[in-house]
Amino acid sequence: MRAMIAAGLVALAAPAWAEAPRARLVATPTWLAAQIGKPDLVVLQVGDRAAYAAGHIPGARLVMLSDLAAPMGGEALTLELPDAEALRTRLTALGVSDRSQIVVVPTKEAGIQSATRVIFTLDAAGLGGRTRLLEGGTRAWTAEGRALSAETPAITPGKLSPIRFRPLVVDADFVRRHARAPGYRIVDSRAPEFYSGARPGGPPARPHKPGRVAGAVSVPFSSVTTPDLKLAPAEEIAARFKAAGVKPGDTVIAYCHVGQQATATLFAARALGLDVKLYDGSFEEWSRLNGAVETGEAR
Structure with a gap:
C-alpha cells in the first residue's frame, strides 16, 4: 500500500514540476572538464585543509564555511550570513568577479549541506544564476578517470561589484x-x-x-x-x-x-x-x- 501511495504521488507531482530548472543548478564532471582553463571559471571546493591537500580538482580554491560566515563569539548565532562588504572582500579574495562562472564542489568530509550553504550564500549575494553544484564532488570526478591535483593555485583577486543581498x-x-x-x-x-x-x-x-x-x-x-x-x-x-x-x-x-x-x-x-x-x-x-x-x- 505504501509503495502504491508513493507511486501515485510521483505521478501527480511530475507534470507540476515539468519546467524545473535543475539543469541550470548542477554540473556534471564532463561539463566541468570542458570548462577547465576558461578565465571566468572559479571552482570552490568546500571542506577542510587536509582533504583539500590530499587532492582537489585542478585550479579549485579551498573554502570553509567560516570563510563566508559572520564572526562567532558571545551570544552570536552559528553560521549567519556576514555583512555585504565583508562577504564581498572574502569572495574577491577567492577570485570571484562579476563575470565568474562558479562551481561548488562538495566533499564527503563536509557533506553536501556545506556545499549548498556556500551556494545559498552566493545566491543571496546575487550570484546564484552563475553558480552550480558539482554533483558527486571529487569522487564523481575521479570515477570518470580524471586526476586530482595537490597544487594550490595562485589566485588573482576578483573584481566584484558591491553586494546587495537578495x-x-x-x-x-x-x-x-x-x-x-x-x-x-x-x-x-x-x-x-x-x-x-x-x-x-x-x-x-x-x-x-x-x-x-x-x-x-x-x-x-x-x-x-x-x-x-x-x-x-x-x-x-x-x-x-x-x-x-x-x-x-x-x-x-x-x-x-x-x-x-x-x-x-x-x-x-x-x-x-x-x-x-x-x-x-x-x-x-x-x-x-x-x-x-x-x-x-x-x-
Missing part, C-alpha cells in the same frame, strides 16, 4: 507570521527525531527545546539528497515535497539547527522551480526566543 533570509517574526499563511510552507530540514522532539538538538551545554516550529512540515535534507553528494532524482524530490503539502507556486521557508542542512532542502526546492527563503537563525534562535513548538510525529 531578500532570501527571513527572521523569527517572519516565520511566526507565515507559519500557516496560504502560499507558504515552513519546512523543517532536520532528521525526523529532531522534528518530532524525540531528541533535542544543540550542544550539550545549551540544548535546544525539543520539537519543531509550530506549523512546520518535515522535509529532511537527507530525503532530497543522496549519500554520494547529489540531489535525489527529480521525481523523488517532487514526491517528498508534495507529501509535505508543498504545492507548485508555494514559497518554501526552511530551517534546521543552525542554517546549514536547510540550504540542501532549499537547493532541492529551487531545482523544482520553487521560491525559497532561509530562516538563518533556525532552531538555535527559535529555541532561545522561546518560540512556539510542537512535538510528535508529522500529521
